[in-house]
Amino acid sequence: MLKVESVTSGYGAAQALWDVSLEVAEGEIVTIIGPNGAGKSTLVNVLAGIHPAWSGSVQLDGVELTSLPAHDVCGAGIAVVPEGRQVFPEMTVADNLEIGGYHPSVRPYRNETFERVIEIFPILADRATQLAGSMSGGEQQMLAIGRALMARPRYLLLDEPSLGLAPVIVENIFEVLRQINREGVSVVVVEQNVVEALELASRGYVLEQGNIVKDASADSLLEDPAVRAAYLGV
Amino acid sequence: MTTTNRNTSLITLAFALVLWFMPSVRETLDFPVFFLLFGYSLFFWIAQASSWNTFTGFSGYFSFGQGAFFGAGVYSVAVLAVKRDWPLLFTFLVGGLVAAVIGLIIGVVVFRLRKLRGEIFALMTLAVAFVMASVARVSPAIDGGQGVPVNTVELPEFLGDFPTMIFRLGLIVATFAVITAQSVQRSRLGWGLFSIRDDEDVAETLGVPTFRFKITALLLTAFIAGISGAIHSLQIGYVTIEDVFSIRVPLFVILMSILGGTKHWMGPVVGAVVVVTLNDRLNRAGFQEISDLITGGLLILMIVAVKEGLYLRMRARPLRTAVGFTAGLVIGFALGALDESLITLVAYGLGIAVLAVMLPLSWFARSEPAVTDDVEEVASHG
Numbered sequence: 001m002l003k004v005e006s007v008t009s010g011y012g013a014a015q016a017l018w019d020v021s022l023e024v025a026e027g028e029i030v031t032i033i034g035p036n037g038a039g040k041s042t043l044v045n046v047l048a049g050i051h052p053a054w055s056g057s058v059q060l061d062g063v064e065l066t067s068l069p070a071h072d073v074c075g076a077g078i079a080v081v082p083e084g085r086q087v088f089p090e091m092t093v094a095d096n097l098e099i100g101g102y103h104p105s106v107r108p109y110r111n112e113t114f115e116r117v118i119e120i121f122p123i124l125a126d127r128a129t130q131l132a133g134s135m136s137g138g139e140q141q142m143l144a145i146g147r148a149l150m151a152r153p154r155y156l157l158l159d160e161p162s163l164g165l166a167p168v169i170v171e172n173i174f175e176v177l178r179q180i181n182r183e184g185v186s187v188v189v190v191e192q193n194v195v196e197a198l199e200l201a202s203r204g205y206v207l208e209q210g211n212i213v214k215d216a217s218a219d220s221l222l223e224d225p226a227v228r229a230a231y232l233g234v
Numbered sequence: 235m236t237t238t239n240r241n242t243s244l245i246t247l248a249f250a251l252v253l254w255f256m257p258s259v260r261e262t263l264d265f266p267v268f269f270l271l272f273g274y275s276l277f278f279w280i281a282q283a284s285s286w287n288t289f290t291g292f293s294g295y296f297s298f299g300q301g302a303f304f305g306a307g308v309y310s311v312a313v314l315a316v317k318r319d320w321p322l323l324f325t326f327l328v329g330g331l332v333a334a335v336i337g338l339i340i341g342v343v344v345f346r347l348r349k350l351r352g353e354i355f356a357l358m359t360l361a362v363a364f365v366m367a368s369v370a371r372v373s374p375a376i377d378g379g380q381g382v383p384v385n386t387v388e389l390p391e392f393l394g395d396f397p398t399m400i401f402r403l404g405l406i407v408a409t410f411a412v413i414t415a416q417s418v419q420r421s422r423l424g425w426g427l428f429s430i431r432d433d434e435d436v437a438e439t440l441g442v443p444t445f446r447f448k449i450t451a452l453l454l455t456a457f458i459a460g461i462s463g464a465i466h467s468l469q470i471g472y473v474t475i476e477d478v479f480s481i482r483v484p485l486f487v488i489l490m491s492i493l494g495g496t497k498h499w500m501g502p503v504v505g506a507v508v509v510v511t512l513n514d515r516l517n518r519a520g521f522q523e524i525s526d527l528i529t530g531g532l533l534i535l536m537i538v539a540v541k542e543g544l545y546l547r548m549r550a551r552p553l554r555t556a557v558g559f560t561a562g563l564v565i566g567f568a569l570g571a572l573d574e575s576l577i578t579l580v581a582y583g584l585g586i587a588v589l590a591v592m593l594p595l596s597w598f599a600r601s602e603p604a605v606t607d608d609v610e611e612v613a614s615h616g
Contacts, residue, residue, distance in 0.1 A: 048439045069445070070438040080439045088432035090497075099429045102422075103441030151441060 001025055002078070002155050002186070007056035009046050010210075016042040018210040020056070024155065029177070029187045031197040031218065033231065034207035040190045041083055043207065044159040047188075048080040049073035060155065075103040079153035083160045085140045087147070089133025093124055096132050096143055100150030109152060117146040120176060138169035145176065155186045162193040174200045194231040198222045239420060243413045250409040257398035265576075270397040272514065272577060277404030278466055279490060279510050281411040283502035285458035286487040288415045289451040291496030292424060294431030295351075299340060299359035300484040302366055303333040303456040307463025308470065308478045309370060312382035317375075322387055326403075326464040333460025334453050336362070341449040351434070360484070367479035381474040384467045396468075403465045411458045415499035418454070423447055489529065493536050495543015504545040508584055515581040518574075532588075539592045547591045558590025559583040 002024040010016040016039040024030045034040050045051035047058055049070035058065040060076050068076065079100075088096050097117060101110035118125045121142045127135060132143055141161060148156060158177070162170040174196055181187050191197035198204055198218040206214035206227065214221065221227050257270055282300065290297045310329035314320040320328075344350045344358055370377040393399035418424045426447040429437035438444045467473055486509070487502075494505025509529055516525035540547045548555040566572070566582025 045435075050435045050438055069443070070435075071441050071443045074439060074441040082436050082439070086433050086436045088429050088436070090432055091428055095425065095428075099425060099437070099442065100440055102426070106441075147440065 001059075001061060002188070003057075003059045004047070005057045005059070007043075007046060007058065008054045009042055009051060010054065011042075015054075016210050017046070017053075020207070020210070020212055022205050022212060022215070024186055024188055026154070027181070027184060027186055028203065029181050029189070029201045031189045031191055031201035031204045032207055033191055033194050033197055033204055033221075035192070035230070037209075038207045039210040040207055041159055044080065044083070044157060044190055047073075047078065047157055071103070074151045074153070075105045077154040079148035079151040079156055081141075081144045081148045081156070081158040081161060084163060085137070085144045087132040087135075087140050087143050089131065091132060092129050093132055093135070093143055094128040096147050097124065097150050100147035101152075103151060106150070106152045110150065113150050113152055117149050120149070120179065121146050137165055138173070141165060141169070141173055142176075145173070145180075149180070149185075153185060155188060156180065157188045157190075159190050160192060161189065162191060162196060170196060194227070195222070243416050246409065246412055246416065250405055253405055254402060257394065257401055267397050268575075269577075270401040274397075274400045274404040274469065275514070276507060276510050277401075277408035278462060278469070279486065279506040280503050281404070281408040281462040282459060282483060283487045283490040283494075283506045284408075284411040284415045284499065285455045285462070286484075287491045287496055287499070287502040288411075288418050288458075289427075289448075289455040290488075291491055291501070292418065292427035292431065293448060293451055295448065296353075296356040297359045297452075297455070298356055298484045298488075299337070299362055299452075299456070300459055300487050301363035301479055301481065302336055302340075302359070303459035304463035304466070304483045305363060305366055305370075305478045306333040306336050306456075307460035307465075308467040308473055309376060309382075310460070311387075311464045311467040312384055312473050313376055315387050316382055316384055322390060326461055329464030330457045330461035333463070334457040336366075337452045337456030338449065341452045345445050345448050363479050363484070367475050370475050370479075377473075377475055379475065381472055383472050385471040387468070389468075400465070400469055403468075404462075407458065407462045407465060411462070412499065412503060414454055414458065415502070418451065419499050423450060427451055489533050493533060493544055495545045495547075497543070498545055501543045501545045504548070505543070508544065508588060511577065511581045511584055515578055518578075535592065539594070544588065544591065548587070551591055554590050555587050558587035561590075562586030 004020060004022045007020045008015065008017050020043060022032070032040060032043065042051060046053045047065070049065060049068060053066045060078060063076055065073050065076060065078070074080070088099065091099070097114060098110070101107060101113055106113065123139060124143060124146055127139065132140065135143065145158070145161070161173055165173070170193065177187050177189070177200060189197050189200060198221055201218045204216065204218050204221045205212050206221070214224070214227070216224070253273070256273065260267070260269065282304065286297065286300050289295065307329035310332050311322070311325045314328060315322045315325040340359060340362055344355055350358060371379045389396065389399060393402065418427070426437065426442040426444070429440070429442055430444050430447065434444055470477065490505035490509050491502040492505070493509060494503065495501030513525050513529055516528060521528070536544070560583070562583035562585055563579060565586065566579045571578040571582055
């Protein structure tokens with residue numbers, strides 16, 4: 001269980017998160033949707049440990065994450081796919097994946113994890129010796145997800161995985177997320193692509209101006225008139 | 235990464251071993267003593283540039299701290315060996331340790347703060363050298379503004395005459411620096427540093443202990459730069475604050491590394507050899523005033539024309555490099571370079587080889603296949 005309780009955070013005088021609480025159970029797919037500037041990326045960074053929380057707690061199965069250094073958060077079982085993909089452009093695909101399996105807790109398994117990632121994304125095997133920065137956006141996103149999987153996460157956290165990708169590629173990537181979830185990994189998707197995200201997830205949170213304003217099943221959010229008006233333009 | 239393995243270091247060691255006997259066979263081969271001093275000059279800059287690159291080239295954190303580390307080494311000898319009569323060889327080690335402590339302090343303070351990435355880091359490291367210079371200037375125990383005559387220090391006899399001694403000491407440190415760079419490049423530390431260079435936040439979330447890795451690399455850099463500086467104090471003879479803490483060392487290591495390429499341990503070595511050789515020959519030919527101008531101009535050209543650095547470019551175009559070098563030797567020979575010195579001849583070879591690989595690809599052939607194994611980056615991706 002990933003449990004976020006009353007988290008506040010921000011930058012200098014500008015507060016970006018006001019009292020955010022949410023829960024993700026083992027095996028769930030949950031989405032956090034919201035407009036630009038709602039604090040989505042700040043929330044992801046707080047969960048990943050690279051941005052400090054001002055107050056509140058983030059717990060994974062009872063282990064407090066906010067006090068861990070960021071490089072140990074992934075050892076605790078959360079892997080992050082950062083916004084805009086952010087693969088290491090000047091390293092090869094194989095080396096990018098290798099870095100994903102960097103934490104001491106998962107290093108012993110990295111060959112078998114690598115095999116599994118290659119099964120999910122065969123294209124990465126073809127491109128193993130290519131520089132990551134020379135691949136297409138969709139391929140980079142697959143690499144970013146594959147790299148996160150190398151950390152053998154129990155929770156996979158994705159920040160806007162659909163950003164800048166063609167719809168058919170987004171569909172493909174979301175299908176892969178379903179598959180990963182079926183293998184037992186909980187998935188948290190932070191998205192602006194509301195329809196796709198809600199169709200993928202079983203539950204959703206709506207984040208607006210640093211507050212969770214709605215928390216409901218994905219189906220009911222899709223039907224919600226306010227959500228439809230704000231995000232679907234209908 | 236996989237392009238350098240243990241064998242590379244063994245070869246480096248074997249090469250160093252051969253050079254070790256250079257002073258012994260010098261007279262038999264009828265080489266002038268100057269060769270040893272020139273050799274030391276190469277070793278000094280190879281050690282400095284390689285050590286700088288081990289931190290900055292691999293991690294992407296631009297450091298001007300080389301002057302501070304170098305200066306710490308020089309003044310460790312000046313203070314401890316000259317003023318306090320500590321055993322000279324021991325003060326070399328102390329010089330390395332003092333520099334490492336300074337590196338540690340910089341690292342612990344600066345790396346804790348996320349705001350101090352990028353330009354601010356570069357300026358901070360530059361400021362450290364200025365602060366050290368001021369401290370040395372006002373405290374008579376260190377310098378007091380008078381300078382310190384290191385040439386009065388007694389040299390251990392078993393190391394031979396001065397040229398032999400400095401040649402061999404320089405060789406040891408350069409070999410150590412190069413093997414350290416090789417080891418880092420193929421280690422987990424190296425991988426971590428490369429990922430930091432590309433994106434530090436992402437590296438951290440993937441489990442790379444960025445703080446520890448940056449500190450470790452900076453410590454290695456500082457330690458080697460310090461020892462190298464300590465030995466260099468003998469070469470300087472009379473050390474003054476203005477000379478030691480000038481911008482020359484930090485600037486030249488950057489120049490050499492960028493020229494040779496920062497992504498591979500061999501880059502700084504190539505850069506140091508090219509810059510030292512050309513600079514030395516230009517000075518000898520009476521171009522003292524403009525030799526820095528020419529090396530500076532070369533750097534600008536390189537940054538524009540050969541982004542990945544000379545070494546990777548030469549490796550990607552071995553034929554052109556070889557032809558350029560040979561052509562340079564022939565031209566040099568025809569112009570009578572050999573009458574002056576073997577070094578002049580080599581300088582012709584290096585100069586023409588550099589020019590040959592710098593020329594755009596299209597002047598020669600259609601594009602060659604890109605080399606993309608491991609850390610290599612090729613112009614076509616640039």
